[in-house]
Amino acid sequence: MARTAGSHSDITGPRVRAAALRLFARDGYAAVSMRAIAGEVGVQAGALYNYTPDKQSLLYDLMRGHMDNLLAEMPKGKGTSLDQLRDFVMFHIQFHADRPDEVFIAYMELRNLSPENFTAIEALRRRYEDHLEAILRDGMAQGVFDVADTKIATLAVIAMLTGVNTWFSAGGRLSLDEVTAQYWDMVRKAVGVL
Numbered sequence: 154m155a156r157t158a159g160s161h162s163d164i165t166g167p168r169v170r171a172a173a174l175r176l177f178a179r180d181g182y183a184a185v186s187m188r189a190i191a192g193e194v195g196v197q198a199g200a201l202y203n204y205t206p207d208k209q210s211l212l213y214d215l216m217r218g219h220m221d222n223l224l225a226e227m228p229k230g231k232g233t234s235l236d237q238l239r240d241f242v243m244f245h246i247q248f249h250a251d252r253p254d255e256v257f258i259a260y261m262e263l264r265n266l267s268p269e270n271f272t273a274i275e276a277l278r279r280r281y282e283d284h285l286e287a288i289l290r291d292g293m294a295q296g297v298f299d300v301a302d303t304k305i306a307t308l309a310v311i312a313m314l315t316g317v318n319t320w321f322s323a324g325g326r327l328s329l330d331e332v333t334a335q336y337w338d339m340v341r342k343a344v345g346v347l
Contacts, residue, residue, distance in 0.1 A: 234292030299345025
C-alpha cells in the first residue's frame with residue numbers, strides 16, 4: 154500500500170499515537186474507531202496499519218510507553234526511608250501532573266486490554282507498587298513508619314497521589330508545589346510519621 158503523499162513515518166507514527174491518546178482519554182477506548190483516529194491524524198484509515206497492527210496494539214503501546222517512562226524516571230532509593238518516601242510522593246505527583254491523558258488511560262482502560270497485554274501491563278504496575286512497598290517495609294523495620302499492612306498502605310498512597318490528576322488545575326487556588334507539599338504531609342501522617 155502506498156503511503157499518503159507528504160506522509161513520513163517518523164512524523165505520522167507519533168501523530169497516530171498522540172491522536173489515539175487524546176481520543177481514548179476523551180471518548181473511551183471502546184467508542185473510538187480506527188477510522189476516527191485516522192480522521193484526527195488526517196490520513197486514510199488503511200494507512201494506520203503502517204504504524205500499528207490494530208487498535209489493541211495501539212492501546213497496549215500507549216500504556217506500555219507510560220509505564221516504561223514511569224519506571225525509568227522513578228527515584229532510585231537514596232537516603233533514609235523517609236527521604237525515599239518523600240522523593241516518591243514528589244515524583245509521583247509531578248510526573249503524572251503533566252500526563253493526565255496517560256494516567257486516565259492507564260487506570261480506566263485496563264479492562265480493555267487482551268489477557269496477555271493485561272498481564273504485561275499489570276507486571277509493570279506491580280514493579281512500581283513494589284518499589285513503594287519496599288520503602289514502607291524498610292521504614293517499618295527501622296521503626297520510622299507505623300502501618301498495619303504495607304501492601305494496603307502502598308495501594309492507598311498511590312490511589313491518593315494519583316487522585317491529584319482528577320481535580321488539580323494549574324490556574325487554581327494552589328500551585329502544584331503547594332499541593333504536593335500538602336500531600337506529602339498527609340502521606341507522612343498516613344504512614345505514622347508525625
